[in-house]
Amino acid sequence: MSRMPLIAGNWKMNTTVKEAVDLIKKMAGPLNKIQGVEKVICPPFVSLAPAQAILKGSNVKLGAQNVFYEEKGAYTGEISPPMLADLCEYVIIGHSERRQIIGETNDVINRKVRAVINVGLKPILCIGETAKENEEGKMQDVLGRQIFTCSDKLYFLSGMVIAYEPIWAIGTGKSATGDDANKTIGFIRGFVSRLHTPDLADAVRILYGGSVNATNINEFMSQPEIDGALVGGASLQPEDFISIVKQASESKRS
Ligand code: 13P
Numbered sequence: 001m002s003r004m005p006l007i008a009g010n011w012k013m014n015t016t017v018k019e020a021v022d023l024i025k026k027m028a029g030p031l032n033k034i035q036g037v038e039k040v041i042c043p044p045f046v047s048l049a050p051a052q053a054i055l056k057g058s059n060v061k062l063g064a065q066n067v068f069y070e071e072k073g074a075y076t077g078e079i080s081p082p083m084l085a086d087l088c089e090y091v092i093i094g095h096s097e098r099r100q101i102i103g104e105t106n107d108v109i110n111r112k113v114r115a116v117i118n119v120g121l122k123p124i125l126c127i128g129e130t131a132k133e134n135e136e137g138k139m140q141d142v143l144g145r146q147i148f149t150c151s152d153k154l155y156f157l158s159g160m161v162i163a164y165e166p167i168w169a170i171g172t173g174k175s176a177t178g179d180d181a182n183k184t185i186g187f188i189r190g191f192v193s194r195l196h197t198p199d200l201a202d203a204v205r206i207l208y209g210g211s212v213n214a215t216n217i218n219e220f221m222s223q224p225e226i227d228g229a230l231v232g233g234a235s236l237q238p239e240d241f242i243s244i245v246k247q248a249s250e251s252k253r254s
Contacts, residue, residue: 003203003205003227004036004037004038004205004227005036005037005038005221005227005228005248005249005251006037006038006039006040006161006205006207006227006228007037007038007039007040007228007229007231007244007245007248008039008040008041008042008063008090008092008124008161008163008207008228008229008230008231008235009040009041009042009231009235009236009241010042010065010092010095010209010230010231010232010235011041011042011043011044011065011235011236012065012097012232013044014044014236015043015044015047015236017046017047017050020043020044020047020050020051021047021050021051021054023236023238024041024043024047024050024051024054024055025054026238027041027060027238027241027242028054028055028058028060030242031058031060031241031242031245032058032059032060034242034245034246034249035249036249037228037245037248037249038061038228039059039060039061039245040060040061040062040063040089040090040124041055041060041061041062041063041235042062042063042064042065042090042092043062044065045064045065045066045079048062048064048084048087048088049087052087052088061088061089061090062087062088062089062090063088063089063090063091063092063124064079064084064087064088064090064091064092065091065092065095066079066091066092066093066095066098067079067080067081067084067091067093067112067115067116067121068080068081068112068115069081069108069111069112069114069115070115071115080115081115081116081118081119081121082119084116084119084121085119085120085121088121089121089122090121090122090123090124090161091112091116091121091122091123091124092123092124092126092163092230093109093112093113093116093123093124093125093126094106094109094112094113094125094126094127094146094150095126095165096126096128096165096167096170097170100167106145106146106149106150107149109125109146109149109150110149110150113125113150113152113155113160114152114155117154117155117158117160122158122159122160122161123155123158123160123161124160124161124162124163124207124230125150125155125160125161125162125163126163126165126209126230127143127146127147127162127163127164127165127188128143128146128164128165128166128167128170128209128210129142129143129166129167130142130167130168131167131168134166134168139184140187143164143184143187143188143191144191147162147188147191147192147195148191148195151192151195151196153196153200156192156196156200156203156204157200160204161204161205161206161207162188162204162205162206162207163206163207163208163209163230164181164184164185164188164206164207164208164209165208165209165210165230166184166210167210168210169209169210169211170209170210170211170232171211171232171233172210172211173211174211175210175211175212175216176208176210177219178216178219178220178222178223178226179223181208181220181223181226182223182224182225182226183225185206185208185223185225185226186225188206189201189202189204189206189225192204205227205228206225206226206227207226207227207228207229207230208220208226208228208229208230209229209230209231209232211232211233212229212230212231212232212234212244213231213233213234213240213244214234214239214240214243214244214247217229217243217244217247217248218247218251221247221248221251222251228248229244229248231244
């Protein structure tokens with residue numbers, strides 16, 4: 001089956017509203033012209049509404065970087081799925097920075113995935129192993145547990161995207177090799193196939209993330225199992241991000 005490639009830019013905790021508006025204005029036109037790849041920008045919460053206004057009528061989509069699992073109530077400072085439902089299409093959930101710095105567990109992440117699906121948003125579920133887990137040969141165990149906790153069939157049917165981001169590759173400039181990322185993503189797809197059906201596994205899009213840039217994107221996009229990228233640092237550089245999306249659209253599977 002052919003899966004539509006997806007490139008998502010995770011801006012993390014960067015840009016004021018004004019900076020975000022300037023950045024989106026620079027990127028919107030060129031990105032809108034690129035066909036054959038789904039494009040998603042994930043700015044901070046406070047910039048989603050202004051970004052949405054700029055992107056009206058464009059095929060560039062928006063995502064949030066996080067969400068809370070309750071619908072409303074006394075949860076000071078949290079943002080709920082219904083608040084995001086009119087603002088964006090995707091929500092990044094379980095990013096390793098939230099797992100490691102904020103202490104999010106697989107169970108919390110599972111609740112968040114369920115909550116966003118309930119309002120019709122699509123989760124981008126992040127999974128990945130640490131350098132230590134990798135060195136100790138625990139990668140498959142860790143990834144298996146992370147997927148298993150969020151493996152309700154409904155999640156896959158909702159259009160959930162998985163992003164494999166080895167933690168040692170994030171923000172380090174040391175990406176995985178295309179070949180290794182392809183093998184690991186193949187393992188993830190196999191895991192989904194055994195849990196559910198080969199058809200569901202074949203349909204789910206699985207991205208690679210971790211030090212993706214305009215120079216190495218082709219190494220990932222040329223791999224059969226890799227359906228796109230979750231880009232951090234390089235997504236804040238308009239020329240680099242546009243180049244990444246363009247190369248993804250020209251990749252052989254587009
Ligand atoms: P970098 O591309 O900066 O390594 O970040 C990857 C990432 O964490 C995307 O979610």
